Amino acid sequence: MNDDAAAIDVRPITRDEIPAWLHAVKVGFLKSPVVTDEDIADRTAQIDPSRALGAFDGGRCVATFRSFPQELTAVGGTVVPADAITAVTVTATHRRRGLLTRMMRQDLTAAKERGDVVATLIAAEYPIYGRYGFGPATSAVEWTVDTLRTGFDRSRPGPECGGRIEMVDGEEVRKIGPELHERLRRAQHGAIDRDERWWRLTTGAVRPSHEEWTEPFYAVYRAPDGEVEGLVAYRTDGAWSANKQPENTVTVRWLNAVSPAAERALWTYLCTLDWVTVVKSGMRAPDDLLPLLLPNPRAARVTGEGDWLWVRVLDVVRALEARAYSGAGELVIEVVDPDGFVGGRYRLEAGEDGARCTATRADADLVLGVGELAALWLGEESVARLAALGRVREGRAGAGRVADALLRTPRRPWCPDMF
Numbered sequence: 001m002n003d004d005a006a007a008i009d010v011r012p013i014t015r016d017e018i019p020a021w022l023h024a025v026k027v028g029f030l031k032s033p034v035v036t037d038e039d040i041a042d043r044t045a046q047i048d049p050s051r052a053l054g055a056f057d058g059g060r061c062v063a064t065f066r067s068f069p070q071e072l073t074a075v076g077g078t079v080v081p082a083d084a085i086t087a088v089t090v091t092a093t094h095r096r097r098g099l100l101t102r103m104m105r106q107d108l109t110a111a112k113e114r115g116d117v118v119a120t121l122i123a124a125e126y127p128i129y130g131r132y133g134f135g136p137a138t139s140a141v142e143w144t145v146d147t148l149r150t151g152f153d154r155s156r157p158g159p160e161c162g163g164r165i166e167m168v169d170g171e172e173v174r175k176i177g178p179e180l181h182e183r184l185r186r187a188q189h190g191a192i193d194r195d196e197r198w199w200r201l202t203t204g205a206v207r208p209s210h211e212e213w214t215e216p217f218y219a220v221y222r223a224p225d226g227e228v229e230g231l232v233a234y235r236t237d238g239a240w241s242a243n244k245q246p247e248n249t250v251t252v253r254w255l256n257a258v259s260p261a262a263e264r265a266l267w268t269y270l271c272t273l274d275w276v277t278v279v280k281s282g283m284r285a286p287d288d289l290l291p292l293l294l295p296n297p298r299a300a301r302v303t304g305e306g307d308w309l310w311v312r313v314l315d316v317v318r319a320l321e322a323r324a325y326s327g328a329g330e331l332v333i334e335v336v337d338p339d340g341f342v343g344g345r346y347r348l349e350a351g352e353d354g355a356r357c358t359a360t361r362a363d364a365d366l367v368l369g370v371g372e373l374a375a376l377w378l379g380e381e382s383v384a385r386l387a388a389l390g391r392v393r394e395g396r397a398g399a400g401r402v403a404d405a406l407l408r409t410p411r412r413p414w415c416p417d418m419f
């Protein structure tokens with residue numbers, strides 16, 4: 001650190017500093033730097049100042065970093081405590097002087113001391129977080145559907161098997177959404193919890209000043225017994241062609257379904273709406289059922305894709321013991337962690353009823369970086385692919401195959417949320 005950088009104080013903010021800190025977040029994210037009284041009231045109720053770091057240069061806030069408690073679902077449905085990181089900014093005038101590195105170090109050290117199993121974030125740019133031990137642990141795909149080519153029978157759009165779809169308003173979404181999402185996220189590895197503010201934000205009950213609000217449509221799917229099994233929020237653009245053909249695009253903000261019937265019913269509903277010629281799915285799991293549930297899957301093409309949730313393992317023993325495995329086997333894994341949080345050798349004894357993980361001095365069967373461990377932990381990557389890239393090394397011939405057999409998951413991980 002040079003003298004200039006050392007003079008900058010990096011510390012948790014006070015409640016009184018929240019407005020200046022919010023201003024710095026907006027500056028860092030290139031949003032119009034206006035902070036309204038409503039923003040301040042909303043965020044003061046939300047933010048725990050002891051977990052909001054600021055860097056102060058002569059009293060001016062020039063960098064921001066915030067973390068909050070989160071629950072992340074591991075493979076098999078066990079939930080682990082996570083340190084969720086957000087609002088990471090360094091004002092353009094103060095970049096590349098090590099401020100992010102200092103804030104990250106403070107936060108990860110506190111998270112490790114607190115007993116969080118992992119840290120999580122959604123990376124603005126791919127190259128930022130690998131150096132801190134994060135690895136891309138889930139990815140997401142957006143499909144654009146040409147609804148006139150799906151092969152659906154528009155004259156019979158209704159849900160099959162006696163289920164039904166109803167339109168609801170935001171108030172109703174705030175009542176029925178949280179329970180539905182609880183079911184979804186506990187069954188989906190890679191998913192995270194949502195707090196009450198998430199539901200107020202998504203329904204316009206809270207409106208940050210930098211976002212324009214247009215009331216969306218909400219549709220709920222009820223199974224034949226009346227139970228809510230799916231909910232979708234979407235907007236339309238009201239487009240028509242010059243010769244009076246309706247050409248609306250539906251953009252899905254989020255779609256939560258806890259049964260395949262609900263998933264099929266909601267996508268069919270969206271793809272058979274009169275006036276609508278295009279449906280944009282929003283970011284979904286890479287193995288989402290959407291394309292294959294269309295009679296003609298070629299009507300859906302991928303129009304967006306990328307890494308999504310990044311994970312930094314802070315406790316290898318609890319991370320590996322929390323997840324389920326697809327067989328029984330034993331491996332000694334050496335985790336390389338230059339930052340010193342979790343480096344070492346671990347013996348994993350996995351079985352279909354659970355796993356045991358202990359520190360060991362035995363020779364390593366596999367050697368990998370802590371970021372690679374994150375990419376494998378939720379089932380996003382395979383050892384075979386990472387070994388081909390030279391990022392996992394076998395200490396014992398055939399160990400990679402054993403690891404892949406244990407770690408593979410029937411469905412890909414998915415985090416439906418952004419934070």
Ligand SMILES: CC(=O)SCCNC(=O)CCNC(=O)[C@H](O)C(C)(C)COP(=O)(O)OP(=O)(O)OC[C@H]1O[C@@H](n2cnc3c(N)ncnc32)[C@H](O)[C@@H]1OP(=O)(O)O
Pocket residue numbers: 028029085086087088089090091094095096097098099100101102121122123124125127128131
């Ligand atoms: C979870 C979230 O909130 S994601 C949002 C992240 N924020 C943004 O993208 C907003 C715009 N960018 C920024 O505010 C800043 O550039 C940040 C926060 C990304 C980086 O902050 P800085 O204080 O400049 O980072 P710092 O100086 O600690 O950099 C450490 C290292 O990372 C590298 N690095 C930092 N940012 C980037 C980047 N965007 N791309 C590539 N490398 C980067 C630096 O070059 C440096 O490398 P070195 O150690 O080899 O010299």
